[in-house]
Structure formats: C-alpha cells, structure tokens
Amino acid sequence: MNRPIKGLDISALSEARKRQGVSRHDLARRAAVSKTTIGAWEIGARSPNIESLAKVAQALGLRMDDLIKVPEAERTLADLRRLAGLSQTRLAWLTGTTAAAIAGLERGEISLTEEKAQALAPAIDASAEDIKAAWQRSHDRPLGEPA
Structure with a gap:
C-alpha cells in the first residue's frame, strides 16, 4: 500500500478527466495503468504511487503541481x-x-x-x-x- 501523497488533490485529477470527456478506461489505456487503479484513486480507496500519478497527469496534460498542492x-x-x-x-x-x-x-x-x-x-x-x-x-x- 502506498503512503498518501502530501497535498494531493485527487479531485483535480477526476475533474480534469471528466472535463476532457475521458473515461477511466481510456485514461488507463493512455497512461498504462489499470482502470480499477484510477477508480480506486478517485474514490479514495487507494493512494497512487508517484510514478503512476505522473503518467496519468501527463496523459491528461496536467502538471504535477496541478494535482499536488504544497505551498x-x-x-x-x-x-x-x-x-x-x-x-x-x-x-x-x-x-x-x-x-x-x-x-x-x-x-x-x-x-x-x-x-x-x-x-x-x-x-x-x-x-x-x-x-x-x-x-x-x-x-x-x-x-x-x-x-
């Protein structure tokens, strides 16, 4: 189990995915992670590992600081x-x-x-x-x- 990432705003990922009209399945395919993994992140059942999160962020055209908010x-x-x-x-x-x-x-x-x-x-x-x-x-x- 991964430790929670300090400052992670997983809702920003979910909102960006929905705003772009991208399904979990398509995002998973594009980022080379499983759709159940993305779903588990979005509902808070699992914390992402940083490298998988980076792949998903890149697939959505997001910067990591769009998702991780630490002043x-x-x-x-x-x-x-x-x-x-x-x-x-x-x-x-x-x-x-x-x-x-x-x-x-x-x-x-x-x-x-x-x-x-x-x-x-x-x-x-x-x-x-x-x-x-x-x-x-x-x-x-x-x-x-x-x-």
Missing part, C-alpha cells in the same frame, strides 16, 4: 521529488546514489553537500538553492512530524 515556502525535498513525478528509487538511479540515501536526505538525517544538491537539481528540475532550502525545512521540522 512553495513549505516544500520539502520529498515534495520537490514528488512534484517531479519521481520515486526515491528513480531519483537515486538518475543521480547515481541509493534510494536509502535519498530517503535519508528527504528526512534531513543525511547532510546535504553542495555536490549532492548540484546532482539533485537537474533531476528534479529545481535550483541547487531550492534543493538546499527544501532540505533545511525537512531537517528543521518539529519532532515527530513526517518529512
């Missing part, structure tokens, strides 16, 4: 990754590191060096400065609050 000033490193439509595993592959290292960075438990920020920036289409600020928010979050 810029509150975005963590995990939020930036999700807005790029990437799993931790995919981001790790793109940046030549491990998913465990990405997870540690996202929780603010592993120090973010300039080199790491520079490697992450193009993969998630953000500046190194935005990466650093997002990491700092994760690092400084209140105790017990998820990253």
Whole structure:
C-alpha cells in the first residue's frame, strides 16, 4: 500500500478527466495503468504511487503541481521529488546514489553537500538553492512530524 501523497488533490485529477470527456478506461489505456487503479484513486480507496500519478497527469496534460498542492515556502525535498513525478528509487538511479540515501536526505538525517544538491537539481528540475532550502525545512521540522 502506498503512503498518501502530501497535498494531493485527487479531485483535480477526476475533474480534469471528466472535463476532457475521458473515461477511466481510456485514461488507463493512455497512461498504462489499470482502470480499477484510477477508480480506486478517485474514490479514495487507494493512494497512487508517484510514478503512476505522473503518467496519468501527463496523459491528461496536467502538471504535477496541478494535482499536488504544497505551498512553495513549505516544500520539502520529498515534495520537490514528488512534484517531479519521481520515486526515491528513480531519483537515486538518475543521480547515481541509493534510494536509502535519498530517503535519508528527504528526512534531513543525511547532510546535504553542495555536490549532492548540484546532482539533485537537474533531476528534479529545481535550483541547487531550492534543493538546499527544501532540505533545511525537512531537517528543521518539529519532532515527530513526517518529512
């Protein structure tokens, strides 16, 4: 089971699909996911994985920030990754590191060096400065609050 995606407005996906006159079946075919998966997302029975959500968003001509609403000033490193439509595993592959290292960075438990920020920036289409600020928010979050 996937964890809920912070800031996800699944109704925006459902509304866009209906507004465009696209059935779940056709959207599923276009995005290479099952129609039952899309239905489960829309009724709240299941939370999407980020890469499948990105495929569906692309099929509808939506940007990820049309679906994931997290104010810029509150975005963590995990939020930036999700807005790029990437799993931790995919981001790790793109940046030549491990998913465990990405997870540690996202929780603010592993120090973010300039080199790491520079490697992450193009993969998630953000500046190194935005990466650093997002990491700092994760690092400084209140105790017990998820990253």
